[in-house]
Amino acid sequence: MDKQRKTIFLVDDDMTNLTIGKKALSGHYNVFTLNSGQVMLDMLENLMPDLILLDVNMPEMDGYEAIQRLKSNKDSVHIPVIFLTALSDETMELKGLSLGAIDYITKPFSTPLLLKRLEVHLLVEEQKRELITQKRELLFLNNNLEQIVDEKTATVVELKDAILSTMAELVEYRDEITGGHIVRTQRYIKALMDAMKDSGVYADEVNALDEELVLQSCQLHDVGKIAVSDAILNKPGKLTFEEFESIKNHTSFGEKVILRLKEKTMDSDFLDYARIFAVAHHERWDGSGYPQGLKEEKIPLLGRMMAIGDVYDALVEPRPYKSALPHEKAVSIILEGKGSHFDPLLADLFEKIHGEFEKISADVQD
Numbered sequence: 001m002d003k004q005r006k007t008i009f010l011v012d013d014d015m016t017n018l019t020i021g022k023k024a025l026s027g028h029y030n031v032f033t034l035n036s037g038q039v040m041l042d043m044l045e046n047l048m049p050d051l052i053l054l055d056v057n058m059p060e061m062d063g064y065e066a067i068q069r070l071k072s073n074k075d076s077v078h079i080p081v082i083f084l085t086a087l088s089d090e091t092m093e094l095k096g097l098s099l100g101a102i103d104y105i106t107k108p109f110s111t112p113l114l115l116k117r118l119e120v121h122l123l124v125e126e127q128k129r130e131l132i133t134q135k136r137e138l139l140f141l142n143n144n145l146e147q148i149v150d151e152k153t154a155t156v157v158e159l160k161d162a163i164l165s166t167m168a169e170l171v172e173y174r175d176e177i178t179g180g181h182i183v184r185t186q187r188y189i190k191a192l193m194d195a196m197k198d199s200g201v202y203a204d205e206v207n208a209l210d211e212e213l214v215l216q217s218c219q220l221h222d223v224g225k226i227a228v229s230d231a232i233l234n235k236p237g238k239l240t241f242e243e244f245e246s247i248k249n250h251t252s253f254g255e256k257v258i259l260r261l262k263e264k265t266m267d268s269d270f271l272d273y274a275r276i277f278a279v280a281h282h283e284r285w286d287g288s289g290y291p292q293g294l295k296e297e298k299i300p301l302l303g304r305m306m307a308i309g310d311v312y313d314a315l316v317e318p319r320p321y322k323s324a325l326p327h328e329k330a331v332s333i334i335l336e337g338k339g340s341h342f343d344p345l346l347a348d349l350f351e352k353i354h355g356e357f358e359k360i361s362a363d364v365q366d
Contacts, residue, residue, distance in 0.1 A: 005028070006029050006050040007030045008031050009040060010022060011034045011035075011036070011052060014055070021053065028118075037061035037062070040054070040066060040070075044076050050125070051125070052080070052081045053105070054081050054082070057087075067083075067101060080102045082102060085104060086107045102121055105117065181313055184313050185221065185306065188357055189215060190211075192353075193211060201345050210269060210273075217270050217273035220277060221274075221281050222254070223257055224255070227253040229246070239321075251280075251282055255279035259271075262275070280299055280302065283307070284342075285341060286339070286340045307341070307342060311333075311342075312334060315329070317361070331351070331354045334347060335351055
């Protein structure tokens, strides 16, 4: 049987009509000739046709009863039915159409006309099914659009975060500090943000920040180190004046890298945060920091926050030029820098939550 062909049931109690009908149609369709309505219903249990040609006047079960039973079954209700009749009666025709028939064809029929009408009706039914399928798909998309968007967004965010982490870690590996520094400073920033929200410190500024983007972008605070030579980054002893000036340039270079990225993307909020972290995390509250020598609240809040996280991590972790200091000593140094190196309000918050910093440092090791 040709699976590409449509399947037609020809139902008529007259063997001559069945023979003529099959001869007319079999060159174009898979035709099953059935001699009663009951035989048709039995056949439907094994095969669903694309269309049924149904004689109206049959003994035992006429076409009207047959179509009623056909349309009452959820499995066969969609099958299009064309009535065949030797009579031309408007009342009969209207009754058939009201019961679900899509057309009437009068016997004896013209083969070319019969074929053309079948072609048109089958095409209409196929388009109808396609529209129903499209409607279901659109309804599904409409009902699940928010979930689909959230899933796609989560995937993009996860990918971006993985790329950022890898970039940042590649920079950090150059000075013998692995990705632990990135993860730790990210968590220090999170701890500070949570404490600021709980205490109301800089509430307006903190509430205006997109926390997710802040925590992603802070990973790039040292991206400018890519421009510093390995010899300087890994020097075990004290740096010369020239070497220290080269190190200081990583803030300005990091800002340039991020501004270059900003020219090529529309993700401005994320890159705005990243630029601030890169350029401002070595500024000092008293104006003695670099690269711009900004003072007090002229230093962006994200830069003041990272100053505490970055310095704490540098104190408690080993570096090529120093050994790790105990947590208590690091806390003492940061509190001594309150009002000179660090924002006094943030230093006070750090004093309250420094135990969280210690825990983060212990949990995330290089």
